[in-house]
Amino acid sequence: QVQLAESGGGLVQAGGSLRLSCAASGTFFSIDAMGWYRQAPGKQRELVATVTRARRADYTDSVKGRFTISRNNAKNTVYLQMNSLKPEDTAVYYCNAAVLAPTRAGSGWYDYWGRGTQVTVSS
Secondary structure, three states: OEEEEEEOOEEEEOOOOEEEEEEEEEOOOEEEEEEEEEEOOOOOOEEEEEEOOOOOEEEOHHHOOOEEEEEEHHHOEEEEEEOOOOHHHOEEEEEEEEEEEEEOOEEEEEEEEOOOEEEEEEO
8 A cells, every 4th residue: 555645735825835745655666756736626637747756857837937846765755845826826736656566466556646735825
């Protein structure tokens, strides 16, 4: 079993900052890409940012220059530093990870999700 636990969400005024964290725990061999997604009320879940194990990062256009994704491989943790927040950033933010986990046949890659953390930006 692998668990992803997010933290760091909350309420902030427009222009403010928040830092999200997501730590992976459980039994696994390795973690490849990690990322953050978000889902606003009435909208589909969308990709915010991803980072590979080699720390190559990609961002959706709407957050470029404002958000920074990073990771600590030794701690199996991914972070999302969010600056210059806007009301349209309000959403539940979910952590995602591609994890190499043990199976009866040996091992396999699986996609895991956290339960989400609410980010609310007031105008």
